[in-house]
Amino acid sequence: MAKINTNFQKLPGGYLFPEIGRRVKAFSAAGTPKPLIRLGIGDVTLPLAPAVIEAMHKATEEMGHKETFRGYCEETCGAYDFLRFAIRDDYVSKGVDIADDEIFVSDGAKSDCGNIGDIFSADNIVAVCDPVYPVYVDTNAMAGRAGEYEGDHWSNLVYLPCTAENGFFPQLPADRVPDMIYICSPNNPTGAAATKEQLKVWVDYANAHDSVILYDSAYEAFIREDGIPHSIYEVEGAKTCAIEFRSFSKTAGFTGNRCAYTVIPKELVRQGVSLNALWNRRQGTKFNGVPYVIQRAAEATFTPEGQVQIKANIDYYLHNAKVIREGLQDAGLTVYGGVNAPYLWIRTPDGVGSWSFFDRLLHEACVVTTPGAGFGPSGEGYIRVTAFGDAAATEEAVARIRSIL
Numbered sequence: 001m002a003k004i005n006t007n008f009q010k011l012p013g014g015y016l017f018p019e020i021g022r023r024v025k026a027f028s029a030a031g032t033p034k035p036l037i038r039l040g041i042g043d044v045t046l047p048l049a050p051a052v053i054e055a056m057h058k059a060t061e062e063m064g065h066k067e068t069f070r071g072y073c074e075e076t077c078g079a080y081d082f083l084r085f086a087i088r089d090d091y092v093s094k095g096v097d098i099a100d101d102e103i104f105v106s107d108g109a110k111s112d113c114g115n116i117g118d119i120f121s122a123d124n125i126v127a128v129c130d131p132v133y134p135v136y137v138d139t140n141a142m143a144g145r146a147g148e149y150e151g152d153h154w155s156n157l158v159y160l161p162c163t164a165e166n167g168f169f170p171q172l173p174a175d176r177v178p179d180m181i182y183i184c185s186p187n188n189p190t191g192a193a194a195t196k197e198q199l200k201v202w203v204d205y206a207n208a209h210d211s212v213i214l215y216d217s218a219y220e221a222f223i224r225e226d227g228i229p230h231s232i233y234e235v236e237g238a239k240t241c242a243i244e245f246r247s248f249s250k251t252a253g254f255t256g257n258r259c260a261y262t263v264i265p266k267e268l269v270r271q272g273v274s275l276n277a278l279w280n281r282r283q284g285t286k287f288n289g290v291p292y293v294i295q296r297a298a299e300a301t302f303t304p305e306g307q308v309q310i311k312a313n314i315d316y317y318l319h320n321a322k323v324i325r326e327g328l329q330d331a332g333l334t335v336y337g338g339v340n341a342p343y344l345w346i347r348t349p350d351g352v353g354s355w356s357f358f359d360r361l362l363h364e365a366c367v368v369t370t371p372g373a374g375f376g377p378s379g380e381g382y383i384r385v386t387a388f389g390d391a392a393a394t395e396e397a398v399a400r401i402r403s404i405l
Contacts, residue, residue: 005142007141007142007143007144007146008142010141010146010148010149011138011141011142011149012149016134016370016374016375017040017041017370019374020040020041020358020368020370020371020374023358023359023362024036024362024368027362027363032366033366034365034366034400035366036366036367036368037366037367037368037389037393037394037396037397037400038368038389039324039367039368039369039385039386039387039388039389039394039397040368040369040370040384040385040386041370041386042188042250042342042343042386042388043255043388044249044250044253044255044313044317044388045388045389045390046253046313046316046317047253048252048253048254048257048297049252049253049300049301049306049309049310049313050305050309051300051301051303051305051306051309052252052253052297052300052301052306052309053297054300055296055297055299055300056293056294056296056297058296059292059293059296059297060293062292063292063293070292072288072289073288073289073292076101076104076280077104077105077280077283077284077287077289078105078283078287078288078289078290079103079104079105079261079289079290079295080105080292080295081100082295082296082299083105083295083296083298083299084100084101084103084105085100086298086299086302087100087103087105087261087302088100088103089302090302091231091233091263094230094231095234096231096233096234098233098263098265099266101266101276102263102264102265102266102276103261103262103263104261104262104263104264104279104280104283105259105260105261105289105290105295105298106259106260106261106262106283106287106290107258107259107260107287107290108247108249108258108259108260109216109218109245109246109247109249109260109262110135111260112245112260112262113133113135113136113139113182113214113216113245114135114138114139115139115282115286116214116243116245116262116279117139117140117143117145117180118282118286119275119278119279119282120179120180120212122143122144122145123145124145124179124180125145125156125158125176125177125178125179125180126140126145126146126156126157126158126178126179126180126181126182127157127158127159127160127173127178127180127181127182128157128158128159128160128182128376129160129162129170129182129183129184129187130159130160130161130162130375130376130377130378130379131162131189131190131372131375131376131378131379131382132182132184132375132376133184133188133189133216133375134374134375136182136214137154137157137376140157140180141154145157145180152373152376152377152380153376153377158173158176158178159376159377159378160173161378162187162190162192162378163378164334164336164347167192168187168190168192168336168345169192169194169198170183172201172202172205177209177211178211179210179211179212180211180212180214181202181206181211181212181213181214182214182216183199183202183213183214183215183216183232184215184216184217184218185199185215185216185217186219186220186222186223186228186340186341186343187337187341187343188216188218188219188341188343189343189345189370189372189375189379189382189384190336190337190343190345191336191337191338191339191340191341191342191343191344191345192336192337192341192345193223193225193228193339193340193341194228194229195227195228195229196227196228196229196234196235199229199232199235199238200235200236200237203232203235203236203237203238203241203242204237206241206242207237207240207241210270211241212241212242212243212268212270212275213232213238213241213242213243214242214243214245215232215242215243215244215245216245217230217231217232217244217245217246218245218246218247218249218250218251218260219250219340219341219342219343220246220251221250221251221310221311221314222250222314222317222318222340222341222342223340224318224339224340225339225340228340231244232244233263233265239265239267239268240265240267240268240269241268242265242268243262243263243264243268243275244262244263245260245261245262246260246261246262246263247259247260247261248260248298248301250342250388251301251310251314252298252301252306252310252313253310253313254294254297254298257294257297258290258294259290259294259295259297259298262279264276264279316391317342317387317388318338318342318387319391320387320388320389320391320394321337321338321339321341321342321343321344321387322338323391323394323395323398324338324344324385324387324394324397324398325337325338325339325344327395327398327399327401327402328344328346328398328401328402330402331401331402331405332349332405333346333347333349333405334346334347335347338387342386342387342388343384343385343386343387344384344385344386344387345372345382345384346382346383346384346385347381347382348372348381348382348383349405351381353373353380353381354371354372354373354374354379354380354381354382354383355371355373357369357371357383358370358371358383360404361383361401361404364404365397365400365401365403365404366400367397367400367401369383369384369385370383370384370385370386371383371384372384
């Protein structure tokens with residue numbers, strides 16, 4: 001008899017966002033008094049930049065001619081040199097020396113953040129920030145590293161509380177030493193961005209204990225304040241302890257195109273084995289690469305015109321964030337984030353539970369948000385709001401929320 005992976009049965013309910021979808025669908029089925037405004041799931045709404053569209057059209061045309069048709073990509077793990085070189089040059093232009101064979105192109109940072117566990121033993125101790133992007137937790141639960149689910153947390157995970165009191169950045173754990181440490185900056189869901197000094201503490205800790213930092217930098221393009229590193233490799237010592245994940249999804253609106261990349265320095269070695277080599281082997285076996293047309297589109301984001309155009313889109317979303325932050329603060333809510341990130345972390349009023357406030361906003365304001373409790377124990381008492389909506393709809397959502405407070 002074939003045996004299943006019983007770790008899947010330990011997962012509580014469904015993934016956070018399908019549960020939100022279920023509630024929204026049930027509410028919509030009865031008829032909504034106003035059109036829904038969705039500020040929950042972090043999907044983008046602006047179209048792709050003109051430089052990206054032009055590159056896609058050109059690449060599509062190439063695929064229609066025998067002389068320029070592309071089949072399997074025989075370059076590094078399905079990543080064309082032209083894209084890896086563009087990514088490398090972007091790092092180098094910002095003072096970070098990354099080699100092209102340390103860059104692995106994929107179909108999404110979500111995939112890589114989950115799949116990276118394939119190169120680590122199942123008995124590693126995992127630390128996650130709390131609140132946390134659910135993928136980090138659920139994929140480690142599927143792999144058997146999380147232990148048992150105990151109501152609102154997993155027994156084997158090391159939770160690193162990120163609260164208003166510590167500026168939403170974790171302190172070093174006092175008891176168990178984690179082997180794998182997930183850090184996301186700018187952070188999803190809190191919108192907080194770590195300083196170089198804050199990251200240096202963790203880099204030194206990881207190097208001292210032979211731990212590995214799994215650094216999710218998917219929102220680095222939203223950083224606007226000086227002194228906030230865009231890459232963990234700006235921190236001395238990071239190349240011997242950190243893996244960095246980046247994505248074109250929010251940077252350039254590729255949520256429907258699927259393209260991202262992971263950087264693993266060759267200096268990163270554990271138990272005498274190169275993690276770069278392990279990931280290269282894993283990807284070569286399980287992944288055939290991102291389509292040629294999409295890689296050409298991603299390459300276009302690094303051109304001068306592409307950079308200007310995607311920055312304009314990001315500025316649009318950051319303006320939405322400002323509208324939300326200032327509007328809800330004026331209404332008396334406590335709001336964090338939204339300065340170097342597209343996410344705002346909002347304390348629920350009067351101690352109301354996260355899901356209760358989510359339901360109230362849905363039913364009374366017809367605004368979809370994300371309950372903070374879905375991101376971990378420390379997320380209770382908050383909701384997450386995204387700035388990826390239409391500007392006019394965002395202003396309307398703020399007005400609706402203010403009207404019911």
